[in-house]
Amino acid sequence: xxxxxxxxxxxxxxxxxxxxxxxxxxxxxxxxxxxxxxxxxxxxxxxxxxxxxxxxxxxxxxxxxxxxxxxxxxxxxxxxxxxxxxxxxxxxxxxxxxxxxxxxxxxxxxxxxxxxxxxxxxxxxxxxxxxxxxxxxxxxxxxxxxxxxxxxxxxxxxxxxxxxxxxxxxxxxxxxxxxxxxxxxxxxxxxxxxxxxxxxxxxxxxxxxxxxxxxxxxxxxxxxxxxxxxxxxxxxxxxxxxxxxxxxxxxxxxxxxxxxxxxxxxxxxxxxxxxxxxxxxxxxxxxxxxxxxxxxxxxxxxxxxxxxxxxxxxxxxxxxxxxxxxxxxxxxxxxxxxx
Numbered sequence: 001x002x003x004x005x006x007x008x009x010x011x012x013x014x015x016x017x018x019x020x021x022x023x024x025x026x027x028x029x030x031x032x033x034x035x036x037x038x039x040x041x042x043x044x045x046x047x048x049x050x051x052x053x054x055x056x057x058x059x060x061x062x063x064x065x066x067x068x069x070x071x072x073x074x075x076x077x078x079x080x081x082x083x084x085x086x087x088x089x090x091x092x093x094x095x096x097x098x099x100x101x102x103x104x105x106x107x108x109x110x111x112x113x114x115x116x117x118x119x120x121x122x123x124x125x126x127x128x129x130x131x132x133x134x135x136x137x138x139x140x141x142x143x144x145x146x147x148x149x150x151x152x153x154x155x156x157x158x159x160x161x162x163x164x165x166x167x168x169x170x171x172x173x174x175x176x177x178x179x180x181x182x183x184x185x186x187x188x189x190x191x192x193x194x195x196x197x198x199x200x201x202x203x204x205x206x207x208x209x210x211x212x213x214x215x216x217x218x219x220x221x222x223x224x225x226x227x228x229x230x231x232x233x234x235x236x237x238x239x240x241x242x243x244x245x246x247x248x249x250x251x252x253x254x255x256x257x258x259x260x261x262x263x264x265x266x267x268x269x270x271x272x273x274x275x276x277x278x279x280x281x282x283x284x285x286x287x288x289x290x291x292x293x294x295x296x297x298x299x300x301x302x303x304x305x306x307x308x309x310x311x312x313x314x315x316x317x318x319x320x321x322x323x324x325x326x327x328x329x330x331x332x333x334x335x336x337x338x339x
Contacts, residue, residue, distance in 0.1 A: 002323045005305035007169075007252075007279060007316035010200040015244065016237040025232035028054070029222070035232030039239050040206060043193055046242060047170075048186030049208035053217050054235055055226050058168045059088045061192035061205040062134075063096070064224065065164045068217045069132045069190070072097030076132035077116050077161070079105040084134055084166055099128055109139030110148055113155050120159045130159075136166040137184060140312075141256075141280030143173035146183045153187040163187075168194040168205070172278040175249045189213070198249050198279055199241035200317045203234045245317070252279040252315040255324050259313060262328045268335045281313040282306070293334050300330040 003009045012020070026032030040052035055061045062084045070076060076092070078085045080102035084092065092098045101119045103111050121127040133156040137144045149165075156163045165188045167173070167181075174181045185191045190209040195201035207217060221227060228234075256276035263283055264271045270284040285293055290308065297304055306312035313327070 002302045002319065002326060004313040004315070004319065004327065005303050006312075007197040007314045010196075010198075010316050010318050012202050012237055013200060013240070013245075013317070016201065016240050019236035019240050020233045023232045023236035025230040027229050028231055029227045029229065033230065033232040033235070035239065036228075036235040039235040039242070042239060042242050043206040044208045046181055047167075047191055047193065047208050048182040049191070049210070051211045051214040052206045052208045053214050053221060054228075054231070054238070055205050055207060055221055056203065056228070057196075058083075058166070058192055058194040058205045059091070060221070060224060060226055061194075061207040062088060062164070062166055063091050064217050064220045064226070065190045065192060065207055065209075066092045066098055066132065066134070067096045067220045067224075068213060069162045069164065070096075070098040071131075073099070073128055074131045075099040075101045075121070075128040076134055076164075077101050077103065077119050077130065078134040079103060079111045079136065079139070081105045082134065082136040082139065082166065083168065084136070101130070105139065108144075109136070109142035110144055111135070111152075113152050116152075117155050117159055120161065131162060133161050133163045134166065135163070135188075136168075137173045138169045138176070138278055140282070141172075141276065141278045143176035143277055144184075145177055146179055149184050150187045162189045164189065165191040167191045169197055169278065171246050172198055172249055172253070175246075175253060176278050195238040195241050198252060198316055199238075199245045201234075201237035201241045204238055206238070248317065249279065252317070252319070255319060255321065256281050256313075256315040259315065259324050259327065262324075263331065266328075266332050266335060268339055269331065276315075279315040281315075283311050283313065284309055285311070289335075289338065292338065293331070296334045297327075297330055300326075300333075302327050302330050
């Protein structure tokens with residue numbers, strides 16, 4: 001099966017299985033798991049931070065960060081369709097009592113910095129205290145630039161806000177910008193990096209920040225039920241991912257660009273004007289073809305996903321050039337037979 005629903009569907013590589021089998025482990029709640037310690041130090045160093053915290057998922061990483069930055073009744077500023085607000089069940093508000101203040105997301109995946117700073121409340125006992133700015137990179141496959149990252153965090157500092165980056169696919173953003181991950185990340189107070197998307201590990205994210213912040217975040221992680229024991233068998237895959245999988249993302253981007261270009265040649269398929277910036281391709285078809293196309297492709301051995309009116313096709317380590325050929329041919333076949 002050619003699974004293009006997400007890069008979260010990747011299976012561990014043989015190297016990861018070997019690393020899991022040979023991982024040195026200990027009790028991480030006591031700080032005794034050497035493989036987790038190695039992963040946390042590796043990610044923190046890669047992104048330019050003092051310390052890291054291994055957590056179960058990107059959602060837990062973002063949630064832990066927001067709850068560490070903010071208290072109940074505080075608020076954070078975020079793009080209205082960013083993942084933390086739209087796709088994490090609004091846990092920050094429901095469970096943490098921290099209120100999101102949203103601003104529109106622009107076509108390129110950014111938010112207007114002036115508009116965001118215009119949401120900052122004055123110091124008045126009647127108002128919630130604005131504590132945090134949250135950004136996302138990449139957003140729907142669109143990479144934000146190092147310059148934008150620095151301008152946004154600089155504005156946040158001027159308004160006495162902390163800043164958090166949901167960098168679930170930060171490595172894709174770095175590849176697309178032809179820069180180091182550190183250039184995109186280090187101006188933030190905290191960053192979340194996901195290991196289980198394009199990097200191909202089966203589980204986990206790492207939250208990075210200053211040592212004092214991470215010490216407090218470790219307490220919040222425990223509160224959320226995220227304390228793990230001999231989880232070095234999972235962290236071992238993350239070490240492999242950071243050391244050996246980042247440059248491989250170039251292949252995903254190249255295949256996505258090719259897929260977007262070839263799908264654009266099919267008259268009944270509308271692709272995003274800018275094509276594939278990283279590893280995602282977004283297409284639209286007429287509503288009457290949406291369900292039939294998805295069902296037809298499943299019969300052809302191709303899985304695609306996305307929320308109406310858009311399909312999202314995500315390239316990842318388990319997708320090869322032949323899979324792209326098959327996907328294009330199957331979509332073209334559907335429209336030949338149905339239009």
